[in-house]
Amino acid sequence: QNEKELQDVVKQQEEKMFQLIDKSGEVTRLKAEVSQLKRSLQRAETEAKVLWEEMRGKEHQVDTAYVQERVILRREVDKLRLLLLEKKDENLQLTDKY
Numbered sequence: 001q002n003e004k005e006l007q008d009v010v011k012q013q014e015e016k017m018f019q020l021i022d023k024s025g026e027v028t029r030l031k032a033e034v035s036q037l038k039r040s041l042q043r044a045e046t047e048a049k050v051l052w053e054e055m056r057g058k059e060h061q062v063d064t065a066y067v068q069e070r071v072i073l074r075r076e077v078d079k080l081r082l083l084l085l086e087k088k089d090e091n092l093q094l095t096d097k098y
Helices: 002-055 064-097
Strands: none
Touching: 002 064
């Protein structure tokens, strides 16, 4: 009798563990999706910022090649900032572990 109850409890615990593992996988996937969405938003904001800077005070004299180059450069700066923040986060996690 006790052994049967113990087996049932162990089985329930295993099921709960598997559910938690499934949920942690889902959380990881959602975090990756949020990260991708943040990058997309940052890219769009960067483009909008450059375009507004170029359009301010100018009517129809916009040099599209120059604007495109500024967008690319701004993206590079933003990407480097993001990489720096990611490295800082990694370093913090490592220092917290040890």
